[in-house]
Amino acid sequence: MSMKLIRASSGTYNVRAEEMARDRPQMKTVKCIVHFLDETKESFEVDKRAKAGALLDIVYDHLELIEKDYFGLQFADVAPAPDAMVRAGGKQGPTRRWLDPLKNLKKQIRLGPPYTLEFAVKFYVCDPCKLTDEYTRYHFFLQLKKDILEGKLVCPPTTAALLASYAVQSELGDYNPEEHTDGYLSEFRFIPNQTENFEREVSELHKQHKGQMPADAEYNYLDVVKRLDMYGVDVHLARVRDQSNMDIQLGVASAGLVVFQNSVKINTFSWAKIVKISFKRKQFFIQLRREIGTNNNDNIDNLIGFYMTSYRSCKNLWKSCVEHHTFFRLHKPNPPIKKKLLSLGSKFRYSGRTEFQTLEDGKRRARIERTFSRSPSKRYARRTVGGTTRDVIMDEKNVLDGYRNAPVNNGPVNNHVKQSRSMNSTINLTRNYDGYGRSPRSSFQDYRRKSNTQWSDNQSEPDEGGFVPPVPAKMQDYYLDENTSMSQQSFELPDYHEFVPNGNGFVDGQGLVVIRMRPDDQGRFGFNVKSVNCRGRDPARPHQGGADQGMPIIVSRVAPGSPADLCIPRLNEGDQVLQINRRDVSTHSHEQVVMFIRATRENHSGELELIVRPNVYVGDDPVEEPEFQYIPDTHHISTTTHGDVLAESLLLLQEGIESGAAVAQFEQLYRKKPGMTMNAARLPENIPKNRYRDISPYDQTRVVIKNGPDYINANFVNMEIPGSGIVNRYIAAQGPLPNTVVDYWEMIWEQQSTLVVMLTTKMERGRVKCHQYWPNLYETEDLGALQLTCLKEQETPSFAFREFLLVNMDTNEERHIVQMQYIAWPDHGVPDDSSDFLDFVIRVRQNRVGMVEPTVVHCSAGIGRTGVLITMETAMCLIEANQPVYPLDIVRQMRDQRAMLIQTASQYRFVCEAILRVYSEGIVKPLDDYQR
Incomplete structure (x- = not known):
């Protein structure tokens, strides 16, 4: 009993420890250091128990970003080393991971505190033209410059030089021979292992960008870089799961999963083709849709597998696929999967806003006229030590000290320093711009003075020497609503099903x-x-x-x-x-x-x-045209041994039509190719020869009449069929007016055309669509030096066929001309069924056999139905040549030669469905000579 009393009465009290605990501050926040794309860094304090989303919100507010959902925060994570590295005695190194906004900071970041993170682009928009805010495009510009410099984005040397020249134009402005002497680019770094020859090439290209303001140069930079194979690709190392055991790179992008070998793209699996993605340990799998023409009773899944370097890398690839698919393909994220007791597999789902939601939110917001400063690039100085040339980074203080202490004549770099861009005695390292991204030195007023333009109401064009900046796209968005069936470690990729053609x-x-x-x-x-x-x-x-x-x-x-x-x-x-x-x-x-x-x-x-x-009226007759827009490049499946590229292209087309994505892409395509002029159509003597005021021929491809007035509203359109040596030649023209009939037949005579395809009736909806430019049956009409006689006329409910004798009265030379007219096109919209139209196209093709002269094709304006027929015949030729069919590329190729070909979204959808029909029903098949 006495022992128990002794034990109960004993105890200790550490006075020193308690006093130290009293003096120690109770830290409720944690410090986070964020490095930004302009090479600045900021420190933020957040609650140590807060979700990572709180830090993201603080960062977005700090930058005042509107289109913030494309960006994220990365941190260094000590991931387990790959098995091969461990066996070789290697050490595990840090990897970069994206901050999950739904998880606590301390549960994600193992290094710290203070936590060090990098602000970066997470989702690379397929076309930077979608970005409506100049400030967002500036951050994309900074990110892509960094990616190229660090070697993450591989590009050819010529492209790298062009991109660098745009970057120089953005930072330094117009080339000035007095200021930009030899070596003025030696302080900049654009690519790894940069050479002086590269800098000279950049300098020559810089001279060509005169007049471009910083925002314009950055816009052009993004327009070039988006075409690189590795643009916007999140790369993961992998190995092919077969006997070849080939090392490859798997890239996750907005379009789908891209396969690279030695940084060369060898295959693409679009989201439209993938049904499911899954992983198990170090193995990553994608399940593809069955291709058109496969046996429906075949139960074997088209499953492709890859080996990753570790379980962690495999899961990171899977998560990247989930995030990219949700962001770019869904209307809104699907609700998270609830964890069940004893359930296995990852339940991760992307929780942020999708691109569709971002674009919609941007349209609802009022435009912000902001002022921001573009930061100068990090400068380097070349120093030779012991025969080795090294790049030494110069910070702001070093740059200032170097400028202030530089002698007047001491080499190229110092000559550049002497001609400082600052107009005052002080040196400004940043350039301020207004809300339009223009610097005080290259403002709109300066541009007016450079181009000697008065902007009067009577002026039609600026001087050719001036730079007309490109117009960013007005976006057409599509609604993506998906019912997703999720499994444990797999991610189902369902279809689109609705398209809402709202404006912008x-x-x-x-x-x-x-x-x-x-x-x-x-x-x-x-x-x-x-x-x-x-x-x-x-x-x-x-x-x-x-x-x-x-x-x-x-x-x-x-x-x-x-x-x-x-x-x-x-x-x-x-x-x-x-x-x-x-x-x-x-x-x-x-x-x-x-x-x-x-x-x-x-x-x-x-x-x-x-x-x-937008675009309610055009001329005296409404022309239903989409806005001037840009289109992201289509991501084609490379021609490899993995399947039939023709069938794969049509599978993608079918998916795009069903989902509405194909029509959405068409709506974003430019109507008129940038850089093409239409000056001849605007001459006073030629204006009355245009049926519609806004539908004019390009100067570069227009048909020139040699005998008489040289102008007619028509363009040469040549469509090459790859792999066959065939080039289908057309003249796309407007329907003749009463005052252009003579010119029309003179064009036919000079171009030696013997086939005329007419795709309109003379009257539609009470309006004259085309003047009757031919005589009635057995009648003769004098057309200047030509004489035209109608020899034969035959009409069916859908077609009309006429034969003419065209005689040159000066030489007595005779030619037989065939006219084929399609009359079944409804007064409004498109035909409900494509049977008659396909029959007509087949008959046109039969009449073109062996013909090398151009076929004249016209409707009323020479753009809508004319483009439909050329697209349809081109697609049939591609199928016969066993080549992939991408209608959007066909339209782009046509519009590069005549503006606006295929006029409306309904016409584009009609021709796409007709292409699918001729293939699926075997109306047109690959010829034996082109079978692989």
């Missing part, structure tokens, strides 16, 4: 667009408005009045290079003005509308805000 404006789906602009230094916005006669009024009546005469207010003209032309989004001819500075103009006259626009210059901000409905 309000959420109501009516395609309204908000456009903001400020006047130039002369107080001009650079556009005119008029009231369009849309209720059957006399066309000769002056276009005046607005609501008082029941006429909408339409933009009639936009001066090139003016604020209306340079604003983003751009104001276009044919746009209907609904509101001016939040004032509804539907109840005001034309004079009042003009007064509202002029009064804007006198308010405090001087900003004009318009709400328009």
Whole structure:
């Protein structure tokens, strides 16, 4: 008993330890150091028990990013070493991992605190033109520069030099021979192992970018870099799971899974082709859809497997696939899978916003006119030590000290220093820009002076020496709603099923667009408005009045290079003005509308805000055209031994049509190829020869008439069939007007064409679509030096066939001309069934056998149905040559030769479905000579 009492009464108390605990601060926050893409770093304090999403929000707010969902934070993680490395006695090294916003910081980052992270692009948008905010594009520009410098993004030397020249233009501005002397690029680093020859090549390219403002140069940079095979690819090391045991790289991108060997793309598995992705230990699997034409009773799955270097790397690849598929393919993330008792496998699902949600949110936000500084590149100085040349990084202090202490004449670098870009005595290392990304030195006013342009209302084109910046895309988005069946360690990739062709404006789906602009230094916005006669009024009546005469207010003209032309989004001819500075103009006259626009210059901000409905009217006849847009490059499946590329291309097309993605991509394709001119069509003597004001031929490919007036609204369109040596030659033309019939037949005679394909009737919906440019049966018509006689005419419910005798009265030379007219196209939309149209195309092809002269194809404008027929015949030829069929590439190739070919989304969908039909029903098959 006494022992128990002694034990109970004993104890110890560490006075020193308690006092130290008292003095020790109770840390409730943790320090996070974030390195940004402009080579700056910031320190942030967050609650140590907080989710990582809290840190991400702080970082986004710090940068004031709008399109923030493309970015993330990376941290170094000590991952287990691969088995082969361990056996070789290697040490485990740090790997980069993305911060999961749903998990605690301390459970993810093993190194620290303080935690060190890097801000980086996580999801590379398939086309940077989708990025509406210039500040976002600037961060993409910085990231891609870094990727190339670090060797992560491999590109050919010529492309690297072009990209570097755009980067130099963005930072230094126009090339100045007095300022940019030999060696002025020696302080910059663009690629690994950079040489002086490379710098000289960059300098020569820099001279060609005169007039480009920083935002323009960065835009061009992104437009070039997006075409690289490894652009936007998250690379993972792997090994083929077969006897070859070949080392490869698996890349996860917006389009799907890409396979590289030695940084060369050898295959692509698009998301549309993949059914499921899964992993087990170090093995990664993808399950593909059955190809068209396979036996439906075949139960063998098309499963492809790869060996990864470790379990961790395998799971990281799987997670990357899950995130990329969800971000780029889904309308919204599917709800997370609830963990069940004793369930196995990863339940990870992407939890952030998708690209679709980001784009929608961007359209709802008001445009922010921000001012931000572009940071200078990290400078290097070459020093030779012991015969070895090394690059020494120069920080801001070193750069300043070097500039201040440099002698006047001491080599190329110091000559560059002497000609500092600062106009004052101090040296500025950063360049400030306004909300349009223009520096004070290369502002809009300076550009006007360089191009000697007055921007008057009578001017049609800026000087050729000036630079007209590209217009970013106005996006068409698509709705992706998927019902996903998930398994444990697999991820099902379901289909799209609905497409919503909303415009790029309000959420109501009516395609309204908000456009903001400020006047130039002369107080001009650079556009005119008029009231369009849309209720059957006399066309000769002056276009005046607005609501008082029941006429909408339409933009009639936009001066090139003016604020209306340079604003983003751009104001276009044919746009209907609904509101001016939040004032509804539907109840005001034309004079009042003009007064509202002029009064804007006198308010405090001087900003004009318009709400328009895009492209409502074009000329006197509405032309249903998509906006001027850009398209991301299609990701083709490489020609390898892995399957039939023709069948694979049509499988992708079928998936794209069913999902709406194919139509969405078509909606983003440019209508007119940038850089092509249409000056001949705008000459006063040629304007009356155009049926529609906005549909003109390119100067570079237009048909020139040698005998008589040289102008006619027609272009040469040549479609090459790869692997066959065939080139189908066409002349795509508008339907003749009464004043162009003679020119039309003179063109046919000079080009020795013997087949004319007509894809319209003379009248549709009460409007003249094409003048009858031929005589009636057995009649003869004199056409200048030519004489035309109709010898034969035959008509069916769908077709009309005519034969003509065309005689040159000067030489008495005779030619027989065949005209084939398709008359079954409805007055509005497209045919409900493609049977008659396909029959017509087959008959056209039969008449073209052995023909080397161009076939003349026309409808009314020479772009819509004309493009449909050329696309259809080209696709048939590709199938016969056993070549893959990518309709979007066909349209792009056509539009490079004549603008706007295939006019509407419904026409594109119609021809795509017709292509699938001729293949699936065997109407057209690969010829024996091209069978592999």
